[in-house]
Amino acid sequence: MKIVPGARGALYIDRDGVINRMIKYAHGWDCPQKPQDVQLVKGIEKVISWANKQNIPVVEISNQPGVAKRNMSQKTSDAIEGKVHQLLREKGAVIDNTYICFHHPQAIVSKLKKVCDCRKPKPGLLLKAARELRIDLEKSVFLGDKANDVEAGRRAGCKTIIFIHNEDVEHKVEEAKYAKTDYKIVKISEAIPVIENIFKSA
Ligand SMILES: [Mg+2]
Numbered sequence: 001m002k003i004v005p006g007a008r009g010a011l012y013i014d015r016d017g018v019i020n021r022m023i024k025y026a027h028g029w030d031c032p033q034k035p036q037d038v039q040l041v042k043g044i045e046k047v048i049s050w051a052n053k054q055n056i057p058v059v060e061i062s063n064q065p066g067v068a069k070r071n072m073s074q075k076t077s078d079a080i081e082g083k084v085h086q087l088l089r090e091k092g093a094v095i096d097n098t099y100i101c102f103h104h105p106q107a108i109v110s111k112l113k114k115v116c117d118c119r120k121p122k123p124g125l126l127l128k129a130a131r132e133l134r135i136d137l138e139k140s141v142f143l144g145d146k147a148n149d150v151e152a153g154r155r156a157g158c159k160t161i162i163f164i165h166n167e168d169v170e171h172k173v174e175e176a177k178y179a180k181t182d183y184k185i186v187k188i189s190e191a192i193p194v195i196e197n198i199f200k201s202a
């Protein structure tokens with residue numbers, strides 16, 4: 001990728017399982033299916049507000065195939081997204097930009113059925129954000145909780161941090177434990193010193 005003069009490092013951050021908690025429904029672990037089910041991961045607001053204070057752009061990068069799979073309407077998906085940001089704002093933490101992939105290769109909704117370039121583990125959303133927001137990918141970090149996140153981050157040329165927790169379907173939790181990543185954390189608060197070090201050395 002071409003180096004853009006004046007480009008800076010960003011904190012890319014996954015949503016489900018990192019910003020908001022996954023939910024154990026009767027059908028199993030899933031991302032929130034209704035706005036009223038949204039709960040923040042404890043301490044994530046501190047990570048984000050820390051980055052806000054450092055003037056590090058915070059960019060959410062999320063796969064949201066629920067609309068494509070007809071599990072929810074676009075309106076509900078937007079309301080859930082809005083609730084996540086609202087809860088953060090109430091705690092003084094701001095997501096500067098949000099990039100979402102709504103596609104799925106096996107979508108039921110035909111206009112979202114697509115093998116796209118933006119669904120993680122592909123790095124499309126990170127690359128698009130870098131172009132639009134003048135982000136230097138090599139100075140950036142991706143904080144995620146799944147193997148797909150750190151793979152997308154690595155393919156984009158970012159440093160990667162995986163937050164390991166067990167609030168998800170078992171195979172994804174297991175995959176995350178063995179994902180190839182630069183840093184692994186088990187408490188979200190540990191992200192702050194790790195990100196600080198990455199930005200110091202960048
Ligand atoms: Mg996640």
Ligand SMILES: [Zn+2]
Nearest residue numbers: 101103116118
């Ligand atoms: Zn996509």
